[in-house]
Amino acid sequence: MDTMSCWNASTSDYSTMNGANGARSNKLPSSRYKGVVPQSNGRWGAQIYDKSHRVWLGTFNDEEEAAKTYNIALLKFRGLDAITHLSRSQMKPYGRDVTEALFLESHSKAEIIDMLRKHSYANELEMYKHKLHNGGALGLDDGGKRTKCYLDLMDTCSRERELLFEKVATPSDVGRLNRMVIPKQHAEKHFQVHLSVGFGKGVLLKFEDELGKVWRFGYCYWSSSQSYVLSKGWIRFVKEKKLKAGDIVMFQRSVGEDKKLFIECRPRKVDVSRIEEMHGRVAGPLATVQDDGVVRLFGVNIS
DNA sequence: CGATGTGTTGAG
DNA sequence: TCAACACATCGG
Numbered sequence: 001m002d003t004m005s006c007w008n009a010s011t012s013d014y015s016t017m018n019g020a021n022g023a024r025s026n027k028l029p030s031s032r033y034k035g036v037v038p039q040s041n042g043r044w045g046a047q048i049y050d051k052s053h054r055v056w057l058g059t060f061n062d063e064e065e066a067a068k069t070y071n072i073a074l075l076k077f078r079g080l081d082a083i084t085h086l087s088r089s090q091m092k093p094y095g096r097d098v099t100e101a102l103f104l105e106s107h108s109k110a111e112i113i114d115m116l117r118k119h120s121y122a123n124e125l126e127m128y129k130h131k132l133h134n135g136g137a138l139g140l141d142d143g144g145k146r147t148k149c150y151l152d153l154m155d156t157c158s159r160e161r162e163l164l165f166e167k168v169a170t171p172s173d174v175g176r177l178n179r180m181v182i183p184k185q186h187a188e189k190h191f192q193v194h195l196s197v198g199f200g201k202g203v204l205l206k207f208e209d210e211l212g213k214v215w216r217f218g219y220c221y222w223s224s225s226q227s228y229v230l231s232k233g234w235i236r237f238v239k240e241k242k243l244k245a246g247d248i249v250m251f252q253r254s255v256g257e258d259k260k261l262f263i264e265c266r267p268r269k270v271d272v273s274r275i276e277e278m279h280g281r282v283a284g285p286l287a288t289v290q291d292d293g294v295v296r297l298f299g300v301n302i303s
Numbered sequence: 304c305g306a307t308g309t310g311t312t313g314a315g
Numbered sequence: 316t317c318a319a320c321a322c323a324t325c326g327g
Binding site (some may be wrong): 028031035037038040047049052211227 | 316318
Binding site for chain 2 (some may be wrong): 039056
């Protein structure tokens with residue numbers, strides 16, 4: 001249920017007795033889920049607020065069904081940002097993928113609401129997927145051009161990436177040698193060019209940083225250290241990013257068709273033990289890597 | 304008639 | 316912005 005926003009159950013009052021006479025209270029039970037309201041007949045309503053205006057999303061037998069409905073409406077009303085902030089692993093259980101984003105984008109709010117109220121959203125989405133996958137003109141408008149929506153989505157998709165490995169920058173990595181050592185194990189696993197990287201001669205590897213800026217680094221085998229190095233162009237990256245020894249350099253690759261390489265860096269971990277003492281609690285990691293490689297910062301997918 | 308969804312309020 | 320609640324309106 002990770003895409004369902006769970007309402008604070010401690011605030012909902014499930015007491016069903018009136019203290020004095022022991023009679024059943026007619027008070028309805030609160031829902032655990034945001035956007036879900038009880039109905040007097042035991043069913044559940046779903047509603048979402050759109051700019052201080054309440055939009056009714058229909059009634060449902062299951063509280064969870066109402067919550068799912070609310071979440072779909074959330075995707076439509078709060079925009080695609082809501083989708084891209086979900087990691088792949090969160091989307092999978094709900095089949096939330098780029099196709100669903102495309103589906104949401106190609107229907108008006110009114111149409112989506114209508115489907116939700118009629119409980120036909122899942123069917124419509126399924127039909128839409130078939131249409132696309134059975135040779136339909138994927139993302140093509142009347143003139144045969146890619147629609148803006150399609151391009152936006154492909155762009156979003158191409159930004160999705162997995163972490164290949166991280167390296168803590170050594171003093172020599174950020175020094176005047178103009179090269180960064182890539183540990184052999186990672187180089188041979190992820191940069192599948194080592195066969196063509198002979199002694200002395202190398203290839204150029206192309207990376208993008210978090211701002212989309214392109215970086216090309218020479219890449220070759222460095223026999224003296226028995227490992228591979230990023231060389232030509234590396235020092236420019238060090239200078240521009242103000243990379244210091246101890247900082248962490250992350251190597252990523254897009255999971256989409258194009259398999260682009262990305263390079264990003266972040267400051268070495270600050271010592272938070274002092275802060276933890278002061279606050280009397282242990283803070284979670286600033287950044288973590290999930291088992292599917294999706295990078296999260298403050299609990300938000302920053303891929 | 305029961306079910307649905309709106310009017311309205313007040314808390315946060 | 317949001318859920319709680321009352322109740323008008325819908326529709327079989």
